Amino acid sequence: MVTISDIAKALGVTPSTVSRALAGSPRVKDSTRKAVSDMAAEMGYERNEPASSLRKGHSNVVGIIVPRINRAFFSSAISGAETVLNEHGYSVIICQSHENHEDEVKALKTLRSNRVAGVILSHASSSITGDHILENLGQDTIIVQFDRVFKEISGPKIVNDNFHGAYEGTHHLIEQGYKRIGNIAGYKGTLAYLDRLKGYMRALTDMGREVDDDIIFYDSIVEKKGYEAAKLAIERGCDAIYSAGDFSALGAVEAAKGLGLRIPEDFGIVGTANEYFTSIMTPTMSSIAQHPYEIGRRAAQAFITSLKPGAEVGEVVVPMELIVRESSLRKK
């Protein structure tokens, strides 16, 4: 392995100069900088990152913590973040919390151990507060939150525009002439789901409808719960559902079909997330698309700009987009 000392010897300068040259310091002559980088290339030099990290007190690595990596939303977000970070010379360490608070704490400790320059995370559903995040990271570690965020932790937050997304989805159902629109909702403790709930409610009241708590089903964003919720909703007179998730919306489709209702004629459905399957199933399902890759990109960019002292990134809201498909399109 070739080191900066080797380069220094080959050029008759000191390691200090080589280090500065490679770092692009203005305090080294252009000609030597050129000589150094040429020689480095020739000798096939690669920086010893651990040594650099040790000396600098932090590494060129950014940690990303997500509940699960094998979910389309998170893997796409990571993909986007990784692409941007690589462009800036950073690598990424991935950790999964498995929606588990203890695992999340472990991940934070690991990342601190590795002296990461920053952490990009979307917290586990079982993490109620963000205290552990601050406790287990150095105070100079940049923290970027995305999707699931704790307001009380300062720093960049990249989120979906859940409110307007849900608003549009619900509004669309009303426009299509559906009379009584239920809601399959998520965890009450998660901000993202709360915002979707608010968007749903506001769309109703804006259009002169009443909000009826009997047809709002919390904690129901898995297929099976969506199925059950939809059956109840139909019993209670609903002719449409806005679901805060696509899987639960799929359950709702099955419930409606099972009860002999025609979609979209008798029953309308709009989901959320625009999972791949929504465009393939029969009928194809309307859904509110999020843009995970873009969210990942934004999160990484927020990290990069946070690097410069002074530059503050606040909350970035990424628009969602209603994609109308067969399941809710009654009037063509």
Next chain:
Amino acid sequence: MVTISDIAKALGVTPSTVSRALAGSPRVKDSTRKAVSDMAAEMGYERNEPASSLRKGHSNVVGIIVPRINRAFFSSAISGAETVLNEHGYSVIICQSHENHEDEVKALKTLRSNRVAGVILSHASSSITGDHILENLGQDTIIVQFDRVFKEISGPKIVNDNFHGAYEGTHHLIEQGYKRIGNIAGYKGTLAYLDRLKGYMRALTDMGREVDDDIIFYDSIVEKKGYEAAKLAIERGCDAIYSAGDFSALGAVEAAKGLGLRIPEDFGIVGTANEYFTSIMTPTMSSIAQHPYEIGRRAAQAFITSLKPGAEVGEVVVPMELIVRESSLRKK
């Protein structure tokens, strides 16, 4: 940040002893080991990984390189690998090659820079040989390949049983009474696809059918190409298709539907990968399931066992599993 020296001072011993105690060396008294670990816990010590890596010459990090992280197969594999590696005290650095040879080389360089203990990878489709892998990694770096492997690189290889998977899928179509079975195939250069092709061929010849190159469509594992391939296949008299990918199989479904054929009565289809959507679409699609999470686990385990000098892991073949659904089930 508390260091081993801090612990040493607090206990009246030297850093050497603390280091050895924490490493579980047998050369330190049980009582001191206990005292050290208690004190470490009390003071909230976390090892400085960069320092450790610098001294040891390698880190507790394993690099994983995949074409794209936001594909179900790879993200699940990573998930499985990450889980196992974490249990053994390793972190993972993720790199994407974007199917691009140059990016793959960059990733290898990055990982070497970080002095990773090992690399788990599935190479980019544009990497024809594995030379760059050996060139850009230290010779003591453990290399574990999965899914897409270069035979010429020694070390563990974790692969799907592509041959038998494809064999079963094709065999099943024959059993269901389909007369002329086409094949939507992948890159000729990729071993995995080649094995699927061989499985398809062998199933035909084993059952006394002839292999007809006119109904084998290479490089067609995306939806659109699958669609086109299927149209041609139908023109050429096929009443069934085995596809080496699910997306291309989906294209085939659309092609058949578009030509007014009933599935599975007039036309049978079996895909590969068991993507989530196959169980949702109409008709549901038969597919040959792979087990990416398990493959990831095996890859990580292979890395762990390779750590012990002498222990050699060869090729691990993970079974695939035919999942029969509506698209190929003519005889009930």
Next chain:
DNA sequence: AATCATCGCGCAAACGTTTGCACAGGCCTG
């Protein structure tokens, strides 16, 4: 011409951990 800022580079320490070697004391063996 004297003073001073600037430029370009070298010196040397420091980051925290690991590990080969040395060594003191206790035990065992012959």
Next chain:
DNA sequence: CAGGCCTGTGCAAACGTTTGCGCGATGATT
């Protein structure tokens, strides 16, 4: 009882990079 072995710990160097400080030389300013 002498010699040797084992146990448990300390000493000190090393890993490769970065960076504050210092210093000579060059050019600009008074």
